[in-house]
Amino acid sequence: MGPGPRAGLVGLLVASGISAAGTRVSVVALPWLVLVTTGSAAQTGVIAFAEMLPYVLLQALAAPLVDRFGGRRVSILCDAASVVILGVTVVLYDTGGLPFWALCGLVALLGAVRGPGENAKHVLIPDIVTAAGLPLERGAGLLDGVSRAGSLVGLPLGGVLAATIGAGNALLVDAATFGVAGVLILALVRVPRPAHARAARPEGGSGVRGYVDDMREGLRFLVHDPLLRAIGLMVLATNLVDQAYTAVLLPVWAKTVFGSATIIGLVGGAAGLGALVGNLIFSVIAHRLPRRITFAICFLVAGAPRFFLLAWTDSLVVIVTVVAVTSLSIGAINPLLGAAEFERIPERMRARVLGAVGSLAWAGIPVGGLLGGWLASGVGITWALVAFGTAYLVATLLPFFQPAWRLMDRDRTRPPGQPFSRRLRTAVAPARAATSTTPTPPATAVVVPAPVVSPARDGAAEGAGDAVVEVDGPLDCPPTASPQPRAG
Template identity: 25%
Template sequence: MSMLKEPAVEEQTAPAPADAAEAVEAAEAPVEVEEAAEPVPPLKRNRDFRLLWLGAGVSQFGGRLSAVAYPMLMVWHGHSVTQAGLVAFAAQLPNLTVQLPAGVLVDRFDRRRLMIACDLAALVAMVALVTSLVLGAVWVPLVMAAAFVEGSAAIFYRLAERAAVRNVVHPDHLSAALSQNESRGHAAGLLGNPVSSALFTVLPWLPFALSGLGRIGAYLGLVAIRTEFQQPRRPDRPRDLRAEIAEGFNWLRGQRFMRAAVALVAGTNVLFQIMGLTLVVTVQRAGGSPAVLGAIGVVSGLGGVLGALSGSWWMKRFSPAAIMTVSFALWAVLMASVAFTANPFALAGLYAGMSGVGAAMNVTAGVYQARICPDELQGRAASFAVLASSGANSLGALSAGFLLAALGPAHTALGAGAVMALIVLLALASPAVRSGREVIG
């Protein structure tokens, strides 16, 4: 009986410290606990996140300027929908060819330096393209090469930044940070569409020149950040490309809901490539100008911003499975509706709806992956997910030109809506999709 009481007595009357140093440590112990309980500073006071957010935003803005200008350059100056499809194919091809190596390098090397290299590569591509256009040459192979380089740089940049965010912000702020990132991307489109269209109307090479300047601004933001973009790596981790790719693949394969979601989103991404060029052709055949496309882009970007900002709200109330399935259904209706109008105001509303729904779903997907995936696998897991969901984008862009030339924009939009309706049925029937019923907000 006395043996049971002895530990309690020892805890209440612990021996005095042997010397002054131990006494100081004992006195400071409660202070350490008190410091750990201090509230986390708000996200808006996180200097490094603000710099990362702003720098990536400037880079995205530059990419949006050139992305908007590529099809206008081909349709209004190349006078060929097929050439526009070829350039769009080159811009999307990196999603198929560069994605997996990019994921490995993002997890292997310093992510900030990799992002800086991406900005410099895009800058070189824009300088080459601007030089050609100033000299009066619209050389399709060079435009395709510039689009490919810029698309490849964007993949590395996007994967590195997405993986870096969880190391720059507190875990409690992850959802809000990714929501702000998504809204920033749509804001870049909101500003990039009209600016690119307006500049293109003045001189065709101006959007590409400003795109290059944007990469310089992004570089300046990155070099000012102090926080490391990755956690220390294990010394025994594999350095073989195949082994590192296999790590990311095996992790994603073990996630039942993500496997199903990625497969279904792959089909939707192909359709959006078709719908993007459908808008350009619809406006052009209705007698519209690049300025009309810019105005539609403003409204569409605004829809994306609102959708992204609402992403956290939806996540707190609905499961990823519910958000994804309802998004598919809304897309099916909106895509099919494009077939029945060439009115710029109606088109702006329809594309804004598509953009807003997609932004909310992207926030959900980003938070879901960031929370369940280890930091050392973030780049590879994201690269596999994007490859599987967007790898066929290049084929969608290529087929868009032929479909529009053969069927016209109205029938192409109707077909896209019908395929999206089929994807909705597949989502409803999938047990793997139904497994994602847990609210993660």
Template identity: 35%
Template sequence: MRRTPFALLQVGNLLSGVGNGVAMVVLPWLVLDITGSASAAGLVASATLVPVLFASLLVGTVVDMVGRKRVAMLADALSGLSTAGIPLVALLGHLDATWLIGLAIGGAVLDPAGYTARKAMLPGAATRAGWAWERANGVHEAVYGAAYILGPGIGGLLIGLVGASNALWATAAAFAVSVVATAFLRVPGAGRPDHHERPEGLWRGTVEGLAFVWRQPLLRVTTLLVCLVVAAYLPFESVILPVHFTDIDRPAQLGLVVTTMSVGGVIGSLATAVVVRRFGRYRVFVVSVLMACLALLGLGFLPGLPALLGLALVTGLFWGPVQPILDLAMQVRTPEELRGRVIGVITSATYAAGPVGLLLAGPAIDGWGVRTASILFAMAVLVLAIGSLLPRRLRELDDLREPDHEGPHVAVPTPYPAP
């Protein structure tokens, strides 16, 4: 029974991820089916990104004000209702691009809140299960990665079996089961915080989270590193590889390469606790970042498919341990009552970094060609990663110590840092 809360948390983690993964495939398909316009499909994708970018900065404060469990349930319930609304409107004969955009925004606006709430509950669930936080972080990230491997595949299968609109009933069902699983979740700190622990306001609470991350040198350095790498990496997955496989008329191979990278990431996340025990957290972190970026540089040369698959697997394998280690740094260095705000700030920074690289990728490909642009972006990833690994603060990763888990409550002893 001690592991039941952790298992329930991962059920929600998996099903909400699968639901979003299905929607990622089905919604553009529906728009193309209704309008026949690729621009309209792009508009829907952009419309769902806008609320994520704006909401992700504030949702951490909402989590700390309302309570982690309530926010996770509300986020999944809203996503489920929004996706169920699409086939319902279709049954009534009123489905058009306007309805799709409105319902897609409704489903996406609280996605960062659900992600933040579940991650904030993870230390408590791991403590109840008797697991080290590092091991729990690896499993949580692996489940999240697996969800986004399964989701698009299930979405494509359902489109073929029942049609795009009806496929969203399955998405709504996944969110509904996630809500039920979360409702039975009992972990320390999941309920609404005491009045004296809540933020005094939405904006003030968000500023407190920003200030805390900035004043914690280790969190500041690691957040900057991830943002730089994401800004330079995202164009690979979203622009460079799609253009390359379109140019050689092998679009199906794109999904194979991206899936292989994701599988590598799942395996790497699961291996985190084992390799950290053997080699140390700082060494694993530095080697993982450098090897992942070197493999990405190999991808930048756009070799044949076998080499691409091998390099994609290596990229995922080595990047896999990075996020669990960063999660542990955040968990240990952040007071319990601030955890939602800090996760929200770090997540929003990562979300914001991606579009910067995407804005540069298109002009670079148009001006220099896809191969030259891919090599330049890969070199940029490597240079930025090396520069970000230089600060000595990263050696503090080996000094991270989880609190003693003797009782049911998690007490993080780290005080607020001095300005």
């Protein structure tokens, strides 16, 4: 008899926390390694770009494979590959055989396996949380909490390790955490593949054609869902700025003002502590709060102030205190986002759509490090902090005014994963059906939103009712676009 649902939840949480701690060690170690060996803020940005570009691309491009083969299997394979890549990096660095171009290549490989691996872990959340009998907000909050706890440990640990045993050797800690995470998921996490994954794929739906159709289906769902589009576009901007802050601005500020990598860990640890405490609070009460306004206020408080703070004062006591207090609100952001996403995405498309949303939200990250390095080198660290802080402030005001964000508030009458009536539900129909050579199936009932006739809750337009129409054959029509208007 294998591990039960609670053991699976504990295994996933612990694995995610340990992996987050190791990743945060490398967040400090990699830029510090470049800074102490080259002294170049621009090359520090290049390293961040080399890791995050393949991370973002493969998070989306590998998503259909995650849906096909399951999040558990992909997560384990990616963790194992990360151990090997980091081990090779450390060996080459210690033997003097790691020029900058080779470091960029290895870091790119690391990003290429981290992206699908983290998406695979994310995909496991709803099934494991539901099996354990927890609300989605609480389950997403627990996962975010252990990740933030890992960050709280990993950032200061990375600063201490980089300052004592060296940035290169600190990467060994990251390799060990990937190994432990993979073993935990292998031993404890048991998630049966859903019916849609076990079902035989139609002829013509396998191989490259099936992969392309799967990818198209996930992208179509994202494009025609106004809230998912709004999440992706907003977090695209904030993640770009966050990457500039983490990969370049904070390390350059710490080196310029204090000359020590320990400061990076101290400031990062204060943010991690505040976020962890906030997460513990919001994991308990988040499902009772209005999602949109809670999310908007918390993101506004957690985002821009730290940039202006570093530009305004060099007082470490003030900085650490304010960063810790404002970071309390970070704990609400990812649980609320995660719950809204899980509710809107059908189970069989989860990896594809989450991969598409994640790639859109992370698309600015590769550029963030480059822009941070370029701006810090060009105008100085103070003005670079002010510029990026202003951009963050503008982005975090959007949920207060953009109509699509009203869809974030939960619909308690609709089961998770069932499409909302305000967009055409044929978005969940497989695109690959059109290319199948199998006999045409019977007519399919499709729910289509009725015309808008009255204002809905929070002033958003809502359909008066749903009409059911008969469609002969497989479905392959994109949904009608809904009105327009994700953290790292």
